[in-house]
Amino acid sequence: MVALVIAGQLMVALVVDQFGILGYPQIAVTPTRLLGAALLLAGAVLVMRR
Numbered sequence: 798m799v800a801l802v803i804a805g806q807l808m809v810a811l812v813v814d815q816f817g818i819l820g821y822p823q824i825a826v827t828p829t830r831l832l833g834a835a836l837l838l839a840g841a842v843l844v845m846r847r
Contacts, residue, residue: 800841800845801841801845803837803841804834804838807834808838811826811830811831811834
């Protein structure tokens with residue numbers, strides 16, 4: 798469950814970085830960053846499987 802919370806935080810961080818929300822500088826979402834987020838989410842799903 799903790800891994801899913803962290804994955805959710807990472808997804809929100811990617812959105813904040815992409816659009817520069819809350820006064821943060823814009824940082825482009827690259828394919829490498831998307832792959833990292835997808836792997837984290839896939840790992841969380843695999844850990845939660847029975």
